[in-house]
Amino acid sequence: MSLEQDFLEHVRNIHRFTAIQGHLGWDQETQMPKKGARARGDILAWLATQSHQLLTDSEFGRMLDELEGQDLAPSLNANVREMRRKYDEAIKLPSEFISEFTKVRSGALVAWQDARSKSDFSLFAPHLKAIIDLTRQKIDYLGFEHTPYDVLLDEYERDMKVSDYDPLFAGLKARLVPLLKAIMDSGVKPLALPGELSFSIEDQISFCRKVSTKMGFDFDGGKMDVSTHPFCAGLWSGDTRFLYAVMHESGHGLYEQGLPLEHELTPLGQAVSLGVHESQSRLWENQIGRTSAFWEIALPWFKQLFPQIPNWTAADLNLIANEVKPDFIRVEADEVTYNLHVMIRYEIEKKIFNQDLEVEDIPQAWNQMFSDWFGLEVPSDEMGCLQDIHWSMGAFGYFPTYTLGNLYSAQLLESMAEDLGPIDEIIESGDWSSMLEWLGGKIHAKGSLLSPSELIEQATGSAPSPDAYLKYVEEKYSRLYGL
DSSP states (O other): OOHHHHHHHHHHHHHHHHHHHHHHHHHHHHTOOGGGHHHHHHHHHHHHHHHHHHHTOHHHHHHHHHHHTSOOOHHHHHHHHHHHHHHHHHTTSOHHHHHHHHHHHHHHHHHHHHHHHHTOHHHHHHHHHHHHHHHHHHHHHHOOSSOHHHHHHHHHSTTOOHHHHHHHHHHHHHHHHHHHHHHHTSOOOOOOOOTTOOOOHHHHHHHHHHHHHHHTOOTTSEEEOOOSSOOEEEEETTEEEEOSSHHHHHHHHHHHHHSOGGGTTSGGGSOSOHHHHHHHHHIIIIIITSSHHHHHHHHHHHHHHOTTSOOOOHHHHHHHHTOOOOOSOGGGOOTTTHHHHHHHHHHHHHHHHHSOOOGGGHHHHHHHHHHHHHSOOOOOSTTTTTSOSGGGGTOTTOTHHHHHHHHHHHHHHHHHHHHHOOHHHHHHHTOOHHHHHHHHHHTGGGTTSSOHHHHHHHHHSSOOOSHHHHHHHHHHHHHHTTO
C-alpha cells in the first residue's frame, strides 16, 4: 500500500477501538447492571490501552513526519493535522496512566449514579478525588504555559484558554443579569403546568419521536433510549444514539448523521469540536423549538397524545417553554439563565485546578456561588453539584463549550435567515428540510476540515462573536415579556 493508504488504515484502526469503547460506554450508561461495573472498567481500560499504543506507535509517528513534508490534498492534510495533534499529546501520556484513568472513570460513573439517586455527595467524593488527582497528573504530563486549567479547556475547544473565557463570561454576565432582573420585574407570569398532569414515558417517547423525525433524524440509522442524564453518541456511521431532551440531543444526532461518510473512522469524518456540536443542539432546541411557529406544528401531536392538557394555544405553550426563572437544574434552564449555570461550573473547575479547591469543599463552594448568583439556597446535592454526569467522566473543561454553542447557534441562525428567508415561516410550513440541508452543507459535511473558528467564519461570514447571541436573546425575551 502507499504511504497515504497505510496512514489512513492505521487511523481507522485507532478509531475502531474508540467506536467499541463508545458502544460499551453507551451500554454502561443505559442498561448495564451495577455489578458489571468492575469487569466493564477492566475491558474499557484494556481497549483504551490498545488504542493508545496504536496512536503512539513510532511507525505512525514516522508516517506523520513524512506526510507533513508533502503537498497534500485538503482532506488528507486535515487528517494529518488532527492526528498530529492527538499523537503529540498521546506520546506524553504513559499507557499505564491511560489504563488507570479509564478504569477509575468507569467506576466513578456507577458511583455518581448511586450518589445522585441518594443525593449524597459523600458516596461520590472518593471517586471524584481519584479522577481529579489523575487529571492533575495528566496536566503535569502535558505541561501548560499559563494556567493548569487551560490544558483541559483546550481539549474540548482548541486554543481556548482562561484568558479567553474570563472576559467572554464577564461580558455575557453584564448583559444577562440585568435582563433577568427586568424579566423578573415585568409582572408577566407564564402559564404553569397543572400539578396533577402526568405524562407517561411511552407517550413522551411517541411525542419525542414525532419531533425528532420532523427534524430529519433517521431512526433507521439511530435510536433513542432513556438514561440518568441526557446525551448523544455517534458510535459509528449508521449508529447514532441519543437521550432526552429530544430536540437538543436530536440536534447532536443530526450532526453525527450528516458527517461525511466517505471519511468515516478518520478525524475528517468527525465533528470538529464540542462548541460546534453544541451549536447544532442549541439551535434546534432553542431557536427552532422554543418558538410559537414550532408549537403551531407540534400542538396537534401534543393534544393527541396528551388530551388531558388544558385548551392551550401555540402561543401559550411557547410562553411556557420560554418561562424565565432562576432554578437549580442546568438542563432545564431557560436561555437567559443557562449561561450562568455554565459559568458556575467553569468557576468551580478553575478553583479545582488553578486554586486547589479540595473535593470535600466542592458542595459548599457550589452552594455559596449559586446563592450569590441566583438568590436560591440549594436544597440537596442532587440539585446541586451532583446533577451533571461530566465530572464522573473526567470531562473537566467541557462545560464552557455549551456557552460557545449558544453563541455559534445564534450566529448561524442569522446567516441561515439571510440565505433561506424568515425562519419562523419555514418552521410553520412544516417542511424543515431546507434548514437541515443548510446546516448539512455549512457545518455537518465539513467534518474537521477547518478549525472551529474557521468553520463558523466560513459559514456565517464573520468570526465567532457573542454579538448575535446577545441581540437574539435580548430581542426575544423583551418581546415575550413586554420589556
